[in-house]
Amino acid sequence: MPHCDTRSATAALAFWLVATGAAVPVRADVRSFGNWIVGCDNKAECTALGIPESPVNSAAPAVVLRIGVDRASLSGFEFAIVPLPNGDAATRPITVTCPLCADGGGEAGDGTADRLDLHGRRITIPGMQGVRWMDALGKGRRIAVAWAGGGAGTTFDTSAFLEAWVHLAQTRGDLLRQALIVEGLPSLRAGQPPPERRRAFPAREVMPSGTPAIAGLPRRCPPGGEPGPYRQFVLPGSATLWAVECREGRTLTTRWYQASAAADVPSRLELPDGERARIDAGEGGFEESVFDFDFGILRARSGPADREDCGIRRAWGWDGEAWFLLERREMPACIGLPPTEWIRTYSSP
Secondary structure (H helix, E strand, O other): OOOOOHHHHHHHHHHHHHHOOOOOOOOOOOEEEOOEEEEEOOOOOEEEEEOOOOOOOOOOOOEEEEEEEOOOOOOOEEEEEEEOOOOOOOOOOEEEEEOOOOOOOOOOOOOOOEEEEEOOOOEEEOHHHHHHHHHHHHOOOOEEEEEOOOOOEEEEOOOOHHHHHHHHHHHHHHHHHHHHHHHHOHHHHOOOOOOOOOOOOOOEEEOOOOOHHHOOHHHHOOOOOEEEEEEEEEOOOOOEEEEEEEEEOOEEEEEEEEEOOOOOOOEEOEEEEOOEEEEEOOOOOEOEEEEEOOOOEEEEEEOOOOOOOOEEEEEEEEOOOOEEEEEEEEEOOOOOOOHHHOEEEEEOO
């Protein structure tokens, strides 16, 4: 039987994807359509976020409409409303109203307005009730948001929802088709066991070594930068990870380096980023990053230095031999949305 190496399999995959009309590869980047933001991860699980049209302020309540689509089917979605930390929203009830989408006993949308009260917590709209809300969004019905009992309010412009939803469905379809092709490609699957799920292994922190090979490590800040303390971690497999703080003006970054052994000269750590180019964590570092050595997970955020509610959050795991991307979440709008509600654009297989 002829041998098929990885390059041959990749070439065959690329040809097959082109022949079937799928993009090579499918990039599930986050896209904006009006006040709607959509994106998918590599497993074809997608998210649509409807964000407030006006800047978040303390006068009016603010919520995000979040629709998550699982991999099972396009109709298998979760419709949630997430209150934003705006003024006294944590304690004061918010009323969200969907016009003509309550159950009137007939066709969807023939009933009265459906009103939901939020008491500072996320709520999920279940079953057919969620379907009726989706139908209202598709028809361009404005969703009203107001303080319960009166006061300042606002509305959601849903005119761009249908365009956003069509883009989400097309991207998701391309990702599913690409996944099916990869799973069914004989040259990739023949005689190969199913891939094992990679797991991260814990490390341990040690006192920084004073060996000459790494004595100059703190001086790796750019000219004019003020080096701070550094930390050393021993990874399973005897590799050593270094965290080096560097202050430039008001900006504090952490740069990451790694060596095969404690006595070796460290080099800049390059981290995988799924289908994107690798990240050089030593050259520019991260303004927000931490190594959770009890679990062997390196977490980092890229984005505005004075905000924590937007940007890109990534997590990498150390499997004993190499780093692998665990998860990537993205949020381009700085509106106070917690990271758990951001759009996930990568999830470890």
